[in-house]
Amino acid sequence: MAKRADASAGTPATVALTRDGIAFTAHTYDHDPRAAAYGLEAAEKLGVDADRVFKTLLAMVDGSLAVAIVPVARQLDLKAFASALGGKRAEMADPRVAERKTGYVVGGISPIGQKTPLPTVLDESAILCETVLVSGGRRGLDLELAPDDLVAATGGRYAPIAR
Template sequence: MLAGIPFTAHAYEHDPRAAAYGLEAAEKLGLDPDRVFKTLLVTVDGALAVGVVPVAMQLDLKALAQALGGKRAEMADPTVAERKTGYVVGGISPIGQKTPLPTVLDESAILCETIYVSGGRRGLDLELAPDDLLDITSGRYAPIARIR
């Protein structure tokens, strides 16, 4: 249990040569990539926020900005992302960040009983219900993913 929310941790052997951490997690854990989500830090009108999208898709920055009532979004600097979350890029979890940030989970997660998100380091994913993820992050659903 994590803050009263049930989850299952799934560890796998991370390959440091892997180019796409989320796709690596899906492959090593034998999962449909639609159930494995990546955590991306962005700035929306200058303020940090979190977008959580399926690993095989891309974050739609304009849709994320709109979901948070902003005008413009861009990817956050990786150094800033690591400093604000306390996690290393490729292992950033939407849960337990040093600084709680506005969080948006792609609405496709609604179709899954459970989803997988990074557990805070490369080689560790957490399986939990999408509604529970939103409860623990005070997040919301929105259509923020697009096909690559």
């Protein structure tokens, strides 16, 4: 997959992927500020199956912040997520904390190039896809890359964390 040069796509996520030599394609779309579900909006506007578009969620696992990446049409199983990280309990993080720790705004939080590296888990359903799309670091920008490359870029791991 060729990297598409797009000057408007310069985010910490694209910088990190380029620096690490990881192939990706940037996809931009006109974000509607009234959209209730950012990931589903991306799937619709990009004409991509929602099973291939993943959302980035932050949760507290036993008091520590961690990143979950799940398909946009599914939900995070907090118990499975905690278990995947060797924890007992997980709860969704406060959006302000998520923004402060990642350096991104809600609706544009990328799992790649975050200000503070956090433990990351990608739902195992991604293995079934040749490529997946995740937020590129701003609303209206998604990055397409191979699931194994996403795991490598985030220092993450696969686990069954979606329901």
